[in-house]
Amino acid sequence: MKGFLGQFLGYSGAQLGLLCLAVFLVMAAMPDLLAGPLQTAINATGDFLAPPSSQHLLGTDEVGRDVLNLVVHGARISLTIALLATIISLLVGTTIGMTAGYYGGRVEVWLMRLTDFFFVMPSFVLALVITPVVLEVLGRGGEILGFRPSLFVIVVVIGMTSWAFVARIVRSQTLSLKERTFIDRARVVGTSNLNIMIRHILPNLVPQIVANGALVVANAIYVETSLSFLGLGDPLQPSWGTLLSIAQRAGAASAGAWWYLGAPGLCVLTVSLSFVLIGNALDDTFNPRRRVIP
Template identity: 85%
Template sequence: MTESIVQYTSRNRARAIKGFLSIFLGHGGGQLGLLCLVFFLVLAAVPNTLVGPLETVATATGDFLAPPSSQHLLGTDEVGRDVLNLVVHGARISLTIALLATVISLILGTTVGIAAGYFGGGVDVWLMRLTDFFFVMPSFVLALVITPVLLEVMGRGGEILGFRPSLFVIIVVIGMTSWAFVARIVRSQALSLKERTFIDRARVVGSSNLSIMVRHILPNLVPQIAANGALVVAGAIYVETSLSFLGLGDPLQPSWGTSLSLAQRAGAASAGAWWYLGAPGLCVLAVSLGFVLIGNALDDTFNPRRRVIP
């Protein structure tokens, strides 16, 4: 009997996964976004294989702001480094910062949202007032204020958890300032879920509040968290690029934002070096658009009212 139940559950799970993939992969925006994401993930995964080691001032082989050529497909920067090399290596830094910051944001937003929706009352009021503060205050403004302070406290020397302090600080700051939207979405769903019959049954059998939130409410929120998580990544890339452009990034670990900052300082715009500004700028635009498309496709897939069967 138990074996039959397990087999039945496995078949239902496999059928659900197959149905999800069929709908998601049949979504035009989802296909484009996934293709874009895979492309940049490949760049971030094997930059040395694609363009060689990261070029430095000492290893630069080109001329000052040389235009695109057969030797340098995207031209060179102000010290002769290959822009294609910088852009490909920058993909790893930008995506790593954005993805890790999104993980922090989703953990904070999900925790606050579930607690506020499940407990209600005073807990809900206080947590939502805190959420409102972060919600109405632009995350970039908060990050711009907090980042220099943390950099001063932690210093720029040494490494923390495998990252230079400047990168680690940016990850933490972006994650801590971009969770409010997720918390709002999660709270609204938790308010509905806690009134369901299966939650009452869990209470009757003696399940603790923590067990109910983790084992019963959280799994039902995964679709909403996943869909909004893709949008949070796009926002995190924008904030990271803006902070790095303003000089708060790590010049030894050049992200796309750092490349844009260096191009601006070198006077690339006035010198007509469009390739220096255009390459990292288009990468930021493309990867952000890719995550937005994936988020919209996930929302359409998980939401029966918006679902379009291919």
């Protein structure tokens, strides 16, 4: 474990990514402590579209709300959606990829044709088509598992449309692992196929799943931001994408309110880049062929 951490932290990209990610995780964990309760039009404390000042470090929006307050609270929503969607994506992708690689034959053919469809079709396009339809069926009132319906639907849709990349990688690794000697020994002693996949193959897939999972998070943040920017988010629980959407509708660009668009946009860019750096460093650490001297 110490050797892995030393190798991983030896990459400057990993250090930078972890530092940036730690800052945003603290923001997501303690938004009230860092920036106070979420401001609304009723309890706004500033003037309309006021530029950054000592009182409002990132300026205010079109109703006088502090942009720093909105960005800090938006971190919890954006990161929660991205992480939950990534968990769904990894579970689906790992299950399909491992099943296809282990069983082969017609099972592999049908599962990989399904994977190819989701791989060729951009997840954002699928999410853009599916999300409004599901929202129309469920409605926007009430809560589902602690989320408002719009956010719950975004989490599920992103997770169910972003798994193809993971499935292809897991399948290729499973094809190699199932030919190993320890798998043959497990079959000889009568271990069931399910137990072989869970107890013998899955643990060997974890490094690849973790490394690529970081890249899936970055994509999930991008898709969530895009969907929210197009108006599919929830203004009562604003994410960074929702803030960008509200700023665009308020005419922040034409009014020269660069801070209103720049703050949430920079957060999205920074977090996405952090996960990409971490993912690349993990891949270099786990994969000796890609390993280079930092």
